[in-house]
Amino acid sequence: MSFQPSFPGLFSPARGAAPVEAEPHTSAAQPATEKQIAYARVLSAKSGAALPDGITADRAALSKWIDAHKAPAPQGRFSNYPSSKQVAFAERIARLKRNPVPPECFRDKTMMSRWIDSNKPR
Known part of the structure; x- marks a missing residue:
């Protein structure tokens, strides 16, 4: 003899989804950190x-x-270069992957960021 539990109305379309929050329309502001x-x-x-x-x-x-x-970010000759932390992180990834960082990445922080995102270990 097998026991088959019954859950009446479990899959009925009239029930719908249960709300996650008690009141979904009120969004309480979170306090600042x-x-x-x-x-x-x-x-x-x-x-x-x-x-x-x-x-x-x-x-x-x-x-x-x-x-x-806040003060605007400084604009100058080297403002588009990657930060020293970004370069160090990229070089650490390059050592792990045994794949050099392309030289053009050292002149553009956006390119460096994209290289890091595409090569960082998961």
Whole structure:
């Protein structure tokens, strides 16, 4: 004798999918991280712009404030070159794979990033 469990209505189309969240239409804002708050305070002190009240309660809003108040990336002759950390990581991958990094990657950080993404060990 075999026991066949029955689950009435398990596959009925009227049931539909169960919601993952209790209330899917309300998206509560996540609070900002401690690092985010510390960086925002440093930017506030440097620029003289005060942090808006209650901004630390919303991670996305604080991120937008940081992007608006941080210093732009330096532009110059070597601004498009890969960073020393990027080069070191690429050379470590090259040693592991026994495959040299193409010379043109050392002159363009985007090319270096693409080479790393396509060659990093998985």
